Structures are given as C-alpha cells and as structure tokens.
Amino acid sequence: MDTVERATAGEKITDAEAARDELQAALAGVGITLPSLGLDGPSLAADAPRPLVELGRCAPDVARRLAAALRCTGRER
Structure with a gap:
C-alpha cells in the first residue's frame, strides 16, 4: 500500500468514525444508547478497508x- 492509498484508507476510517459518532449523538438525543455501537474490526483489516x-x-x-x-x-417527513 503506497502513501496515497494509506491516506485514502485513513480517510475512510475517519469518515466511518464520524458517522458512528453522529449516530451515537442522534440516538442519545432521543435517550437511546446502543452499547455495542462501534466500527466493524474485520472491515478495517483489509489492505483497502471498506469500514462498516x-x-x-x-x-x-x-x-x-x-x-x-x-x-x-x-411521521414528521
């Protein structure tokens, strides 16, 4: 994996972390906690990660x- 691929992989993981954090905050706003909310480890482990x-x-x-x-x-929509 070259430097550009590594940067892209890092950006994908950062984006997935941000999505997780957004979901966690939205759920907390309605009083819901998903205790196991996180990133899927195996999806991060590939040479070209596709974070879930x-x-x-x-x-x-x-x-x-x-x-x-x-x-x-x-109903609000």
Missing part, C-alpha cells in the same frame, strides 16, 4: 425505543 459501522446488540426495550423513535421521525 457495527450497530451491535441491544436489549429488547432498547430495540422498541429505537423503533418508536424511527416511527416518530417517519
């Missing part, structure tokens, strides 16, 4: 609150 945001697992009550928040947002 891992939503992880949550308790049933959190899933219901998330569904309710999405329904409310859908």
